[in-house]
Amino acid sequence: MLEHVPAAVVERLPLYLRCLLKLEDDGYTILSSKQIGDRLGMDPARIRKDLAYFGEFGIRGTGYVTADLIYQVRKILGLHKVWNMCVVGAGHLGSALAGYGGFAKHGLRTAALFDIDPHKVGKNVAGLIIQPMEEFMPTAGALELRVGIITVPGTAAQQVCDLMVRAGLKGIWNFASARVSAPEGTKLRHEDLTLGLMSLSHYVAGVVAS
Amino acid sequence: MLEHVPAAVVERLPLYLRCLLKLEDDGYTILSSKQIGDRLGMDPARIRKDLAYFGEFGIRGTGYVTADLIYQVRKILGLHKVWNMCVVGAGHLGSALAGYGGFAKHGLRTAALFDIDPHKVGKNVAGLIIQPMEEFMPTAGALELRVGIITVPGTAAQQVCDLMVRAGLKGIWNFASARVSAPEGTKLRHEDLTLGLMSLSHYVAGVVAS
DNA sequence: ATCAGTTTGTGAAATGCTGCACAACTTTTG
């Protein structure tokens, strides 16, 4: 246990959490890995093995106590506490992400929004006042920002990333069309939507004759 | 060759394409897999092997002709033609995606935008008039829509997906917080941003003491 | 208390992907 958790496992945990919340809402107080697997279209053994990376949460012969497993998975994902996030780049995508309420429901609260454009600074987006970049460092300290979302043009992405690292942010979610790098100790996640759409395009084009 | 291309390979092709375009822009007419690998921080052999799934595009002893390889990768990704896409759900995220110009640059043109809310219908978003859902089928036929982007609440996602399948769309990009399913022959890509953020949260929480 | 029926947790086989080493081939140099 905890020998080295594959990234693929961590990617699946949120899926389990959502499924568990749904099933709890449906009234199931006890669940088996088979039930979860059926709902997710997955092999039950994989679910058990994924969970086993973090501990023994089930009862042999019975299954999992829904509420208990939800608590455990939340804890593994760090969702048992509230973390403050910020968005840098108040364009369409940045504003959409800042205004999305789905994150806060799980303890990930967007607490600040920044933009370099003086014309945008001061405007209200989903209850947040757009701040100038000069205020980034002090705000990061004051709000204990932990996660940063980058939605600036690709050319500015690395600069913003460096600033976030200096400010002590531990997780960076990069939506810019440029690969950025961060030192060890900062978790970087690339979410380049254009790349995703391109790979989808491959399958679309493959179905029809070229 | 073409024995069965792993999904991981298809995911990397867009990365190669972007890198190639950048290097072409920098004036390189001939490239070696080593150059590409250095720039991307990858093993050159993996790049060669990925390309080998689709054919032999290089010249032994020399490398790859940049413009030629770009053409080939574009063709593999189906980006040598223009495809029409649509967005269903004109919320913040849907509007942001519909208005993003980066897709059209690669031949993926957002040609229609739909929403079920009568108050939104008729409004102009990034040059597109929001259409009511009733117009979906006829518009899909008229514009030969090939890809659909779902940005509606999770509860409506499956319904929209079914509609897209009936309308003959071959690729569906689902941003809703609900797993949907589509029959064989339709490529479905889930891009649930909440799940991505949750897995990032795991690493952030893991760095600090719980 | 024992036994049948479940379900978890996990070692082991199978599968899939990655990295390495080298043959095949081209260009350049002497």
Next chain:
DNA sequence: CAAAAGTTGTGCAGCATTTCACAAACTGAT
């Protein structure tokens, strides 16, 4: 022309992940 240097394409070994199969453990009935 021959040899040296460079680069692609690919068989093979190694690693990682997934699937399978089963022992361990719990519940409920008799």
